[in-house]
Amino acid sequence: MRHRVAYHSARSLQHVQQIRQQPKRLLQEAGFDVVEPLESHLCYGSAGTYNxxxxENATRLRDSKIANIESIGPHLIAAGNVGCIMQIASGTGLPVVHTVELLDWATGGPRPTALTTSPAG
Known part of the structure; x- marks a missing residue:
């Protein structure tokens, strides 16, 4: 099964470090079908202590981000920031995993814990 992965790029990665394509390309090269939600450039409400x-504002932003992600029908969500993972996971039933966990799994490492109890796994 080819996993459809919604990729969430952390604000710091996109806007501060100017890293936008590399994580998506690595996931694609590892065999994942990577999709990007609408408004992927927007924050989801967990920056620093904002949440x-x-x-209330953070929850509204998170819910909007999740609605955009879920509308594209992914099997799971990948993100490269632990804060992002925690905030997004708190509002969705989809498994949310670190990008590196997926890359490790694709190259022979263990199945990410978030996928062990999920239909996506």
Missing amino acids: LLQP
Whole structure:
């Protein structure tokens, strides 16, 4: 089964480090079908302490991000930032994994824990 992966790029990766294509390309080269949601450039509400200081706004942003992700029908979500993973996972039933976990799995490593109890695995 070729896994359809929605890739979420952390704001710091996109806007600060200017890294946009490399993680998606690595996932594609590892055999994943990578899709990017609408408005992928927007933050989802967990930057720094924003989700703690502005929980209503952060939840609204997260829910919008998740709606965009779920609308493209992925099997799972990949992100390269632990804060992003935690925030997105708190609002979706889809498995959310670190990009490196998927790359490790694709090259013979263990199945990511988030996939062991999921239909995506």
